[in-house]
Amino acid sequence: MQTTPQDVTGYWKDAKGCLVPDAMVKPIDKERDRLVHELVGKARGVSDVLAKFKGEAFGDIAAFLDLSAEQYGAQLGGKKGNLTLFSFDGKFKVQRAIQDRIAFDERLQSARVLIDECLVDWTEGARPEIQAIVNQAFATDKEGQINTGRVLALRRLEIADERWQRAMTAIGEAVQVVGSRSYIRVYERIGDTDQYQPIALDIAGV
Incomplete structure (x- = not known):
């Protein structure tokens, strides 16, 4: 499946924004484009997982600190x-x-x-x-x-x-x-x- 966005059917947009006819794009260039887009998609997924983990980890640690502070009747405030x-x-x-x-x-x-x-x-x-x-x-x-x-x-x-x-x-x-x-x-x-x-x-x- 071709992943490069196209403004006109049958054309590929290059890095300068120019439209190149599909027939003039070499097979190896198409395969490289497919691979890069595939890896970028996977990388974005991994990045989202790490971002979610970081947010949850900070939230869980803050909640634990509040729980620990309650044991001594202390109130934690401000920047941790x-x-x-x-x-x-x-x-x-x-x-x-x-x-x-x-x-x-x-x-x-x-x-x-x-x-x-x-x-x-x-x-x-x-x-x-x-x-x-x-x-x-x-x-x-x-x-x-x-x-x-x-x-x-x-x-x-x-x-x-x-x-x-x-x-x-x-x-x-x-x-x-x-x-x-x-x-x-x-x-x-x-x-x-x-x-x-x-x-x-x-x-x-x-």
């Missing part, structure tokens, strides 16, 4: 955090993880100016490793995004220069939480050890 639940025999564990996504506001630019002043004033060549670390921290990826982890790592450097300290304060105040990502991770204990291996929920880990 990370936690790990173990089976009674310790063979399995389920982790709920909520990871904040952070970005920097305009104050990061002020921090960079102060840091550049430090680098200019310090004796040339005296601290090449610091300059390399700074340049790497402020480098952007292909999407023009700055690696937040590398920038925040600058705060761990022990540098007494007052401008550097002000720059580190600016970096800390520039951090903004712009959203969060939630995860469910499931693990199974390896034999009788205290080590756990993940039960793969992503296609790369299967």
Whole structure:
């Protein structure tokens, strides 16, 4: 069965939107198209199953936490955090993880100016490793995004220069939480050890 949408009977629409007569489409191209559409359909089904599992898992964990809190007359409210639940025999564990996504506001630019002043004033060549670390921290990826982890790592450097300290304060105040990502991770204990291996929920880990 031909799966490619057609505006006119007997024609195939190519990637540029042009209509190609059926007779001019090679059999191998038709077979490739059929295979891709078949795999995409299956992938969408798997994605729907995972999405349903994730939603149900978060709901079930939240309900369990409320049940557990009732044992002590406690009321849980607000955003739930990370936690790990173990089976009674310790063979399995389920982790709920909520990871904040952070970005920097305009104050990061002020921090960079102060840091550049430090680098200019310090004796040339005296601290090449610091300059390399700074340049790497402020480098952007292909999407023009700055690696937040590398920038925040600058705060761990022990540098007494007052401008550097002000720059580190600016970096800390520039951090903004712009959203969060939630995860469910499931693990199974390896034999009788205290080590756990993940039960793969992503296609790369299967």
